[in-house]
Amino acid sequence: MSDAAPPALGGEREAPTRSQAARGKAEEGRMRALSLVGDRKIELVEMAAPPAPAAGEVQIAIKAIGLNHIDVWGWRGMAFAKRKLPLIVGVEAAGEIVAVGPSPDPSAPATGGMTLKVGDRVVAYGGLTCGACKACREGRDNLCENVAGIMGFHVDGFARDRLNMPARLVVPIPPGVSFRDAACAPVAFATVQHMLFDNAKLEPGETILVQAGGSGIGTAAIKMAKAIGCTVITTVGDDEKAAKAKALGADHVINYRTDRFEGVVRKLTAKKGVDVAFEHVGPDTFNGSLLCLKRGGRLVTCGSTSGQSTTINLFQLYLQQYRIFGSFGASIRNINESLAKMASGLTPVIDTEFALADFEQGLARLETRQVFGKIIVNF
Numbered sequence: 001m002s003d004a005a006p007p008a009l010g011g012e013r014e015a016p017t018r019s020q021a022a023r024g025k026a027e028e029g030r031m032r033a034l035s036l037v038g039d040r041k042i043e044l045v046e047m048a049a050p051p052a053p054a055a056g057e058v059q060i061a062i063k064a065i066g067l068n069h070i071d072v073w074g075w076r077g078m079a080f081a082k083r084k085l086p087l088i089v090g091v092e093a094a095g096e097i098v099a100v101g102p103s104p105d106p107s108a109p110a111t112g113g114m115t116l117k118v119g120d121r122v123v124a125y126g127g128l129t130c131g132a133c134k135a136c137r138e139g140r141d142n143l144c145e146n147v148a149g150i151m152g153f154h155v156d157g158f159a160r161d162r163l164n165m166p167a168r169l170v171v172p173i174p175p176g177v178s179f180r181d182a183a184c185a186p187v188a189f190a191t192v193q194h195m196l197f198d199n200a201k202l203e204p205g206e207t208i209l210v211q212a213g214g215s216g217i218g219t220a221a222i223k224m225a226k227a228i229g230c231t232v233i234t235t236v237g238d239d240e241k242a243a244k245a246k247a248l249g250a251d252h253v254i255n256y257r258t259d260r261f262e263g264v265v266r267k268l269t270a271k272k273g274v275d276v277a278f279e280h281v282g283p284d285t286f287n288g289s290l291l292c293l294k295r296g297g298r299l300v301t302c303g304s305t306s307g308q309s310t311t312i313n314l315f316q317l318y319l320q321q322y323r324i325f326g327s328f329g330a331s332i333r334n335i336n337e338s339l340a341k342m343a344s345g346l347t348p349v350i351d352t353e354f355a356l357a358d359f360e361q362g363l364a365r366l367e368t369r370q371v372f373g374k375i376i377v378n379f
Contacts, residue, residue: 090159349373
């Protein structure tokens with residue numbers, strides 16, 4: 001991953017200035033953006049609108065963005081890689097195409113083979129992949145060998161009125177799926193899709209433990225697992241969330257603040273354990289999740305919100321023949337699959353919606369872990 005942040009897509013970015021009327025309609029040739037200027041400090045600024053899209057690009061008017069823990073990490077200054085401030089935030093979004101650039105090949109469509117046009121509703125893949133390495137050619141976009149960064153985290157992101165994107169990284173939104181719901185597809189839904197079905201190979205009728213079932217990806221995991229007929233056991237931090245998780249379809253809900261989830265899971269499964277453990281909490285639950293697996297069970301993890309390091313019992317690992325999968329992000333295929341599920345009625349759980357100027361309130365709410373579902377910021 002590149003240490004230096006490349007210019008924003010569609011042209012070099014003008015250094016933003018504080019807007020005197022950021023809540024109002026941007027002047028002609030100007031636009032609003034949320035700029036991270038320091039740890040825990042985001043400003044709503046006015047900056048130059050992007051130029052016309054270049055060859056192979058489309059210009060998107062952003063309508064909604066979804067918040068994720070990666071946004072919180074960036075806000076805290078936990079970038080895990082060098083970046084330059086100010087930085088436009090926002091790692092997943094949905095919007096509408098307002099301009100299409102010329103084709104890089106006169107004999108090919110301007111959008112690289114896709115029939116994208118002005119007025120199309122779309123989401124975009126936020127990893128700036130090369131499109132040429134072996135992983136990219138095979139459709140394993142999140143394993144790109146030459147990724148230039150994650151938008152909103154290492155390089156400028158989606159929290160702005162308009163931006164130019166390579167057409168190859170744009171995915172159409174199916175009819176009937178709202179901007180609000182679609183904004184959850186590129187990171188939250190697609191991450192879960194990749195974890196459960198590409199990595200853990202979850203099958204109908206299996207039993208799964210979903211940690212932190214009230215989170216954005218936790219609620220998605222519950223719904224996706226129930227949709228194929230799995231038995232779902234989930235953990236939450238209070239009784240109110242327990243009731244919501246039960247209403248969402250979870251078969252068994254454990255309040256981890258009052259019960260040791262490991263013991264409850266063993267009891268619920270007659271000491272056999274679960275087929276799959278869905279992890280994203282980290283050290284606080286990782287070893288407990290391993291203990292909940294049946295022999296030959298699979299643990300898949302995509303996060304570590306409670307810390308970065310833990311220890312494991314290697315004797316237990318090989319004796320029980322556990323399979324552990326690290327999972328980061330998703331592929332463009334997973335985004336398409338996620339949007340198709342939304343179109344069929346499997347929609348995200350929305351906790352709260354905020355206006356653009358209140359972005360930091362959304363981050364603060366996400367940081368408290370009091371959410372149940374996704375937080376959306378509307379433009």
